[in-house]
């Protein structure tokens with residue numbers, strides 16, 4: 330069977346840029362089309378790239394037809410912290426973007442599979458915070474979390490009502506060195522490494538003991554492609570799967586950095602993002618993902634710290650004391 334053509338929407342973002350690279354490796358560069366809202370002449374990417382705004386339904390349908398797309402990864406979203414600055418825009422982009430891709434899968438027969446990311450933000454202050462189960466009280470109180478929870482329900486609805494093969498993961502905070510995160514509550518865990526390699530102190534916007542579920546990007550990309558490659562009959566959950574990688578606090582990541590850079594200093598000045606973090610799980614139970622499609626993480630905090638410091642220090646050759 331021919332490899333289906335894959336469209337990645339939001340390909341220039343934190344997840345998208347790493348996912349495109351890995352999909353090109355695994356599925357062949359000729360089968361991957363990267364898209365984002367930036368104009369083609371402003372973008373440098375080692376893949377076929379087109380400009381696409383996921384809010385424009387007709388253009389999305391045109392692209393799916395023109396390139397004979399079989400699989401969409403729709404990663405375009407406004408994240409938790411940024412969403413609170415402009416709630417209506419976050420709601421529109423997160424929901425309309427999802428509807429447009431689900432409708433395309435319902436209407437266009439060669440578009441057979443959709444990936445849509447959800448988040449630990451679907452949980453709220455009344456959810457159990459330790460080993461948060463797959464199914465429990467869900468009362469998110471950020472616009473991002475509300476849009477992701479509503480989106481999960483719509484994914485399941487389209488799967489059950491129209492037979493759309495849509496799959497989803499509730500990502501924890503994602504940490505990678507290749508692309509910057511875009512306005513989330515967990516972004517500190519990327520920024521902190523950039524300060525550390527430059528020998529600068531870091532001022533963290535969360536309290537030192539704020540434990541959150543996190544994951545190294547390579548694990549997240551592996552989970553995503555593994556979920557999409559699993560035979561459909563094994564996917565029992567059509568809303569979104571909990572997956573766990575590691576959990577740590579700002580204090581914990583600071584300690585981990587200090588094993589390589591003993592002089593590193595972190596101070597704490599919590600802002601509005603503290604309340605968001607306090608409403609999220611500290612760790613999640615991912616038994617269903619393990620049982621249904623064989624999920625296992627490979628990275629822990631110290632392994633990730635070593636890789637992050639080594640790679641980020643190459644971006645700052647003048648100031649770095651690593652490598």
Ligand code: SER
Nearest residue numbers: 408409448513514515
């Ligand atoms: N990393 C995301 C955020 O902080 C959580 O999905 O918004």
